Amino acid sequence: FELIDYQRAPVRLGQDVFSLGYITEANIQATVQALKRFRSIVQHLGVPRLRAVATSAVREAENSDIFLDRVTQETSIVPEVISGEEEARLVHLAVSKAMDLRDKYAVLIEIGGGSVEVTLSYGETILSSESYRLGTVRLLQKFGSVTDNLLSFSRMVLEYAELARQRIDREIGAQKIDLCIATGGNVEALGMLRQQLLRRRSSYFITLDELETLVETVGLMPLQERIDRLGLRPDRADVIIPAGIVLHMIARETRLRQIQIPHVGLKEGILWDMLPEALCQRPPRDQQIRASALRLAQKYQMDLQHGQQVARLADRLFEQSECLHRLGGEERLLLEVASLLHDIGQFIQPADHEKHGYYIVKHSPLIGFTPSQQDVVAHIIRYHRKEPPSLQDETFRSLPQRERLTVTKLTAILRLADSLDTSRSHAIRDLHLQPTNRNGWRLILEGEGDLLLEKWQLRKRKKLFEDVFGVSLEIA
Structure with missing residues (x-):
């Protein structure tokens, strides 16, 4: 399919949920305003089908029912709260359309704000999928600013994630992995930084050594310098380091030295998932x-x-x-x-x-x-x-x-x-x-x-x- 338009509104629901346990009124209103804007664009373009999904922050929020009701009543958009497994399925679907996965064992790592989905697949079939509470916003809320002490922050994240690492290691076992693939906005930003800071040609892959270098280099920069010098958005500049630390830890378990970055994710997976229904085909x-x-x-x-x-x-x-x-x-x-x-x-x-x-x-x-x-x-x-x-x-x-x-x-x-x-x-x-x-x-x-x-x-x-x-x- 051809992407006609892309709109983004950085509303951090997880920042509330992972620290307070619920979504604040300010963020409910921000979500409603963003969805109203999206709704007007959809209507202007004459789009006949719409699907809205909510992930980990809404899954965990104590007031998720109230939040969902407010959104539905005020925007006429009915969000669907999807599980971590469904999120992984949709991302895998998008990746399978962007890359040749035939006859290959692949580990897919989706880095989100609240959770990280790790999927083991063979070809276009998912063999297993696990959701881990290692999302970037969650880690930032838990351990505070990275710029204070990068080494200390990295050690805390790795110790916190050790149980997850062991589970991932058991899941992969002795299986030889052909591809390590990572998705998410932070991963794509790391690919762009590979070009910008390390003077590499492509943003579609990164080696583990390069990833380690970027985490060290960017992690030592003050937040404002990341925004001014690197051109990172404010909502990306603070979370990119926890994303890099977790990605490096998980990718290392695949025993590969290179991570593929296909520049697709959940939104593309949703579109591909909707397409068969629109064409009256059997859904994948x-x-x-x-x-x-x-x-x-x-x-x-x-x-x-x-x-x-x-x-x-x-x-x-x-x-x-x-x-x-x-x-x-x-x-x-x-x-x-x-x-x-x-x-x-x-x-x-x-x-x-x-x-x-x-x-x-x-x-x-x-x-x-x-x-x-x-x-x-x-x-x-x-x-x-x-x-x-x-x-x-x-x-x-x-x-x-x-x-x-x-x-x-x-x-x-x-x-x-x-x-x-x-x-x-x-x-x-x-x-x-x-x-x-x-x-x-x-x-x-x-x-x-x-x-x-x-x-x-x-x-x-x-x-x-x-x-x-x-x-x-x-x-x-």
Whole structure:
């Protein structure tokens, strides 16, 4: 795509949140004014689609609900609070469009004001992603001015970040990394300083030695000199040093000596993510969600053949019962992932594995899903056996009514699909779910042998399907 216009308003929400815990009235008003200006530009250009996202500062603010309501009421823009994993997915999407990642293992480092996202990917697929509270504004609020004592500041940051460094080291492990890529405004500024101060030709990469030299050189300059001599914006001049320190620490773990700077980031990722919908294409996040779910299944040593068989049969049931459930493509994907991962809790213990599975999925990254979508998947897994969804369960009761209904309908379908591979022999080749009269349906199975065990299990577990959809189900 072609970038027509770019507008920026430096409103530091994190400066409030990371020191006070909430967003002050002054910054709420500053945000509202900035978004009103953006809104008028959008309207002037006749832009039909708009997406606004909020990241770590709004995620953590005690008054985030009030902040979001004020913004919506006064600007008619509805911000979407995204997780660190979603932020990483969008940045990775932008990078994959700017660089050739094919057949390469890459570590992506997104340096933000409140958090740092570290992503391990292979090609266009994210393998893992972690969000660390090492953002530049946060570090500045925590440790004060860099100019007082650069060495002392660097040591405090590195000691504070040591646990994160160890986790990153474990995540990368023995894997040979082909590319180390960094994004964010501070990273791009460091690339420009490489040209300006070190007289290099390109701003699209920097070596670790050059990065160390820049941190030392710029870190010793007073703040005003960074602004006057280097041309850094005031809101960039103070945070560029913590950005350089954290970037150097993480990049060193890749065992590469060079960091690529593609000059893209979250905003480009959002635009690329919106493009398929605008062109009526299948969104790329579906592929990422499937890859993330598969990696989670492998991590917890699931029986993948069983999970994939149940997912295939659940999809056939979903397709053939559309007139009963009246759900769409989003719910179909939720069912697919829940079916693949339904037995993931057996890694902890076979007994009550539906509860263990709920906990694992609830607290593991499924990159591409929103938190509410992931919550739905976790609940479907929670109820795929034993007790059906019930308002007696506080966590289920806390879901919005629409999501409770989705969980209940998809759980009913998953219970049938799971029954169809009770023997783990993958004997069912296909199935046909057909209406016989107004309230009667028949399930016909095609497969190897007499399928007695599968039919027996279906008759035991079909009640939820019958109750939810108000039908009787005959097993043929």
